[in-house]
Amino acid sequence: MSAAPAPMSAADAATAAYELRKANAIARANRPHITDQPMTAKNWWKHLNLLNIYLIVIIPLMGLYGAWYTPLQKWTLIWSVVYYFNTGLGITAGYHRLWAHSSYSASLPLKIYLAAVGGGAVEGSVRWWSRDHRAHHRYTDTDKDPYSVRKGLLYSHIGWMVMKQNPKRIGRTDISDLNDDPVVVWQHKHYLWVVAFMGLIFPTIVAGLGWGDWKGGFIYAGILRIFFVQQATFCVNSLAHWLGDQPFDDRNSPRDHVITALVTLGEGYHNFHHEFPSDYRNAIEWHQYDPTKWAIWTWKQLGLAYNLKQFRANEIEKGRIQQLQKKIDRKRATLDWGVPLEQLPVMEFDDFQEECKNGRALILIAGVVHDVTSFIKEHPGGKALINSGIGKDATAIFNGGVYQHSNAAHNLLSNFRVAVVRGGCEVEIWKRAAGENKDSVSAID
Amino acid sequence: MSAAPAPMSAADAATAAYELRKANAIARANRPHITDQPMTAKNWWKHLNLLNIYLIVIIPLMGLYGAWYTPLQKWTLIWSVVYYFNTGLGITAGYHRLWAHSSYSASLPLKIYLAAVGGGAVEGSVRWWSRDHRAHHRYTDTDKDPYSVRKGLLYSHIGWMVMKQNPKRIGRTDISDLNDDPVVVWQHKHYLWVVAFMGLIFPTIVAGLGWGDWKGGFIYAGILRIFFVQQATFCVNSLAHWLGDQPFDDRNSPRDHVITALVTLGEGYHNFHHEFPSDYRNAIEWHQYDPTKWAIWTWKQLGLAYNLKQFRANEIEKGRIQQLQKKIDRKRATLDWGVPLEQLPVMEFDDFQEECKNGRALILIAGVVHDVTSFIKEHPGGKALINSGIGKDATAIFNGGVYQHSNAAHNLLSNFRVAVVRGGCEVEIWKRAAGENKDSVSAID
Numbered sequence: 001m002s003a004a005p006a007p008m009s010a011a012d013a014a015t016a017a018y019e020l021r022k023a024n025a026i027a028r029a030n031r032p033h034i035t036d037q038p039m040t041a042k043n044w045w046k047h048l049n050l051l052n053i054y055l056i057v058i059i060p061l062m063g064l065y066g067a068w069y070t071p072l073q074k075w076t077l078i079w080s081v082v083y084y085f086n087t088g089l090g091i092t093a094g095y096h097r098l099w100a101h102s103s104y105s106a107s108l109p110l111k112i113y114l115a116a117v118g119g120g121a122v123e124g125s126v127r128w129w130s131r132d133h134r135a136h137h138r139y140t141d142t143d144k145d146p147y148s149v150r151k152g153l154l155y156s157h158i159g160w161m162v163m164k165q166n167p168k169r170i171g172r173t174d175i176s177d178l179n180d181d182p183v184v185v186w187q188h189k190h191y192l193w194v195v196a197f198m199g200l201i202f203p204t205i206v207a208g209l210g211w212g213d214w215k216g217g218f219i220y221a222g223i224l225r226i227f228f229v230q231q232a233t234f235c236v237n238s239l240a241h242w243l244g245d246q247p248f249d250d251r252n253s254p255r256d257h258v259i260t261a262l263v264t265l266g267e268g269y270h271n272f273h274h275e276f277p278s279d280y281r282n283a284i285e286w287h288q289y290d291p292t293k294w295a296i297w298t299w300k301q302l303g304l305a306y307n308l309k310q311f312r313a314n315e316i317e318k319g320r321i322q323q324l325q326k327k328i329d330r331k332r333a334t335l336d337w338g339v340p341l342e343q344l345p346v347m348e349f350d351d352f353q354e355e356c357k358n359g360r361a362l363i364l365i366a367g368v369v370h371d372v373t374s375f376i377k378e379h380p381g382g383k384a385l386i387n388s389g390i391g392k393d394a395t396a397i398f399n400g401g402v403y404q405h406s407n408a409a410h411n412l413l414s415n416f417r418v419a420v421v422r423g424g425c426e427v428e429i430w431k432r433a434a435g436e437n438k439d440s441v442s443a444i445d
Numbered sequence: 446m447s448a449a450p451a452p453m454s455a456a457d458a459a460t461a462a463y464e465l466r467k468a469n470a471i472a473r474a475n476r477p478h479i480t481d482q483p484m485t486a487k488n489w490w491k492h493l494n495l496l497n498i499y500l501i502v503i504i505p506l507m508g509l510y511g512a513w514y515t516p517l518q519k520w521t522l523i524w525s526v527v528y529y530f531n532t533g534l535g536i537t538a539g540y541h542r543l544w545a546h547s548s549y550s551a552s553l554p555l556k557i558y559l560a561a562v563g564g565g566a567v568e569g570s571v572r573w574w575s576r577d578h579r580a581h582h583r584y585t586d587t588d589k590d591p592y593s594v595r596k597g598l599l600y601s602h603i604g605w606m607v608m609k610q611n612p613k614r615i616g617r618t619d620i621s622d623l624n625d626d627p628v629v630v631w632q633h634k635h636y637l638w639v640v641a642f643m644g645l646i647f648p649t650i651v652a653g654l655g656w657g658d659w660k661g662g663f664i665y666a667g668i669l670r671i672f673f674v675q676q677a678t679f680c681v682n683s684l685a686h687w688l689g690d691q692p693f694d695d696r697n698s699p700r701d702h703v704i705t706a707l708v709t710l711g712e713g714y715h716n717f718h719h720e721f722p723s724d725y726r727n728a729i730e731w732h733q734y735d736p737t738k739w740a741i742w743t744w745k746q747l748g749l750a751y752n753l754k755q756f757r758a759n760e761i762e763k764g765r766i767q768q769l770q771k772k773i774d775r776k777r778a779t780l781d782w783g784v785p786l787e788q789l790p791v792m793e794f795d796d797f798q799e800e801c802k803n804g805r806a807l808i809l810i811a812g813v814v815h816d817v818t819s820f821i822k823e824h825p826g827g828k829a830l831i832n833s834g835i836g837k838d839a840t841a842i843f844n845g846g847v848y849q850h851s852n853a854a855h856n857l858l859s860n861f862r863v864a865v866v867r868g869g870c871e872v873e874i875w876k877r878a879a880g881e882n883k884d885s886v887s888a889i890d
């Protein structure tokens with residue numbers, strides 16, 4: 001400011017600078033974002049997010065190339081797997097369940113550990129990751145969902161990072177709690193250092209100082225391990241919205257599958273998770289694979305985690321039952337349940353008997369007349385018994401008098417309905433009651 | 446007759462003989478059956494059915510003893526397995542599905558084959574077996590069921606044969622169709638010959654003439670094969686009423702399990718079978734193990750079997766859905782669904798707002814007032830948003846205005862119910878309608 005040219009006062013300069021910044025900002029805001037333009041043969045490369053492509057495609061390819069010239073030592077393999085699980089947990093137990101969903105609280109040392117190893121997975125800062133993830137939950141499957149599976153499996157897996165995104169499209173969410181968390185803020189501010197150190201330098205140093213395998217540490221525990229952790233956790237956005245059952249809600253895409261769970265350190269019970277996002281568990285059965293849950297539980301025993309949130313079993317079962325009921329109702333609607341009783345003609349009992357004398361094979365059961373002509377020779381109880389019911393009210397006979405028919409036999413009956421008999425039973429009593437009711441009303445009128 | 450002693454005419458002799466037989470029969474009928482007497486240290490052996498013990502326990506033991514001194518040759522092993530499947534099918538496809546249940550029709554050659562190999566399984570004649578089996582279906586789990594699992598797993602497996610049975614206890618069934626079948630009648634009449642020949646002589650001859658292994662044929666393809674076939678098919682009475690699911694009806698004991706199916710040549714989908722006994726299938730899915738069904742189907746292609754009975758998929762699915770509904774309803778009754786709406790006090794909207802001003806955290810959603818005090822700090826959408834609903838009708842906000850809450854969130858609401866608001870919504874419209882109705886009725890009075 002003190003070096004401003006003479007004709008302008010300091011205040012003037014500040015104002016001018018402000019105006020300029022403002023004008024630029026407006027211009028930027030008004031310039032249509034690249035994602036608003038259709039992709040063409042000329043501009044397609046502008047749609048690509050080159051930094052991300054570098055991070056999730058080019059580097060792994062270089063790692064593979066390097067691996068070709070680098071023998072894999074036993075200790076380096078072990079270390080790579082160990083570090084794979086640590087950085088994976090950084091994402092699942094840290095980024096996801098702790099910060100995005102606040103499904104438990106962590107002490108400072110645990111937070112620092114999670115922010116560090118989570119950074120080593122190279123998937124962005126806690127702050128950026130959680131903001132997108134909250135939008136994903138709040139706007140699941142809509143255009144505001146940053147990685148909506150409705151745009152394709154590949155898009156939800158990796159496409160949303162490979163292609164540029166219009167930041168205005170992503171749904172807005174409240175991350176004030178994250179902005180209040182010093183660990184989150186620190187990690188976000190120094191993110192590039194965290195990534196470089198935890199993603200590559202630290203795993204290399206461990207292998208180098210530990211057993212002299214600097215190059216192997218860099219290639220295997222660094223680059224290739226990053227690749228595997230990334231692909232595994234990306235599956236939560238793709239596979240978990242594509243493969244499996246929907247025991248709690250089938251209006252949206254999340255699904256439960258053990259394969260997804262195995263790949264993602266237990267994030268595979270994703271239908272449950274979208275329904276109960278603030279539950280620190282993803283798998284609720286003891287025999288399901290959810291090592292992230294086991295880790296959180298262990299930290300609790302060690303005094304590092306507390307306030308583990310859990311939905312009551314009652315609430316979970318309510319959801320399960322309602323979804324099951326929905327499925328049953330849908331299925332029921334596709335089946336043939338016979339002519340509805342109220343659409344059947346009403347027959348006098350005398351006419352029913354008369355028709356049987358004239359040779360029709362009618363049987364009265366529970367007030368409904370059934371024409372069993374086609375069924376007599378197929379009757380599992382034999383012709384004689386079913387014939388013995390013709391022309392009679394066989395309700396009692398059918399319901400245990402001679403034989404207590406199965407549920408299947410009762411169902412079968414509905415195929416043979418031809419009429420209801422006046423004064424036959426229940427249905428008739430009900431019909432009469434309804435009739436009498438009407439009469440009394442018209443009497444009042 | 447012509448050799449009758451002089452003082453008696455032929456007619457007299459016949460009459461006397463008849464009277465004698467009659468008296469004997471009455472005496473037999475009146476003498477209490479052994480099963481009517483409690484078992485004691487003195488009479489227990491009288492309760493045993495020694496013939497059956499010999500057939501299903503002693504002979505196999507002898508076979509085992511013989512096997513100790515008889516090397517098992519490769520061809521004898523193959524032949525034993527082949528003959529095992531043939532005699533097993535005699536029971537499952539012949540005795541059971543053809544004769545006991547008439548689930549298909551068979552040409553004469555197929556009938557003769559089935560009666561022969563079924564006899565080789567040494568489980569009684571078609572006639573005796575089917576009569577008991579029909580009683581088992583008609584009186585399942587009752588005292589009239591010859592092998593009711595209610596008397597214990599071991600009883601249903603083998604106990605009912607090892608112990609003497611009172612023939613009068615077993616439920617009566619119609620076997621007139623079997624009495625009309627010449628193959629059944631012939632097999633019953635010559636049963637001992639059939640058993641001896643098909644059970645032991647024939648398998649021995651095949652091994653003896655075929656590859657000179659007379660002794661091995663007798664021990665392995667004869668005795669021990671009988672033992673395995675018996676134990677396997679007995680499992681239909683025991684295991685199939687004890688192990689597995691009940692997808693169609695759970696009022697009785699039959700169950701579906703793949704293990705039972707593997708052991709019994711496909712008779713393991715026994716819950717289905719008891720519900721649809723005249724279906725020639727036991728397993729309805731292509732991937733389930735039911736070789737008996739496959740055999741019947743193959744015979745049909747060869748022109749040996751026809752008129753294969755099958756329940757419509759519609760009927761089967763109806764049964765499945767009803768059973769599922771029963772399970773859901775039972776489960777639903779065990780869950781806490783919150784205070785029923787009709788038990789809640791009615792509150793004026795002004796009072797609702799007043800109470801919130803006085804500091805209560807009440808939110809009105811869909812006509813119901815919720816006290817969310819305990820939930821505010823746990824709200825997954827943050828404190829600010831839930832606080833913004835206090836003192837308001839947040840129905841629209843809750844249902845998509847700000848966030849379309851999950852089904853789980855809707856369920857959770859019912860835990861917080863404290864009142865319904867007069868004029869709030871649906872419920873109130875209904876209540877008002879009911880009120881008005883009453884008014885109009887009392888106006889008429």
Ligand code: HEM
Binds near residue numbers: 388404722
């Ligand atoms: C009117 C229509 C009838 C239908 C749709 C019907 C249907 C069936 C069906 C599906 C079975 C197989 C077993 C079961 O699923 O429970 C059966 C068995 C039987 N039915 Fe009927 N039935 C009818 C009438 C009667 C009548 C009027 C009688 C007796 C008077 C009778 C006596 C029996 C007996 C005794 C069995 C047992 C067969 C066995 O397992 O040995 N049924 N019936």
Ligand code: HEM
Binds near residue numbers: 277820842850
């Ligand atoms: C009155 C009782 C309320 C209950 C029981 C409740 C319950 C819940 C539950 C269980 C969730 C987790 C996500 C889900 O299951 O859908 C949730 C999320 C949310 N709630 Fe509420 N809520 C209440 C009131 C409100 C109100 C009044 C608002 C807004 C004015 C609100 C806004 C939200 C938002 C925005 C989320 C999304 C959080 C996220 O996934 O980022 N809630 N609520």
Ligand SMILES: [Fe+2]
Binds near residue numbers: 237241254270274
């Ligand atoms: Fe998701």
Ligand SMILES: [Fe+2]
Binds near residue numbers: 100
């Ligand atoms: Fe999540």
Ligand SMILES: [Fe+2]
Binds near residue numbers: 682686699719
């Ligand atoms: Fe059975």
Ligand SMILES: [Fe+2]
Binds near residue numbers: 578582
């Ligand atoms: Fe059966």
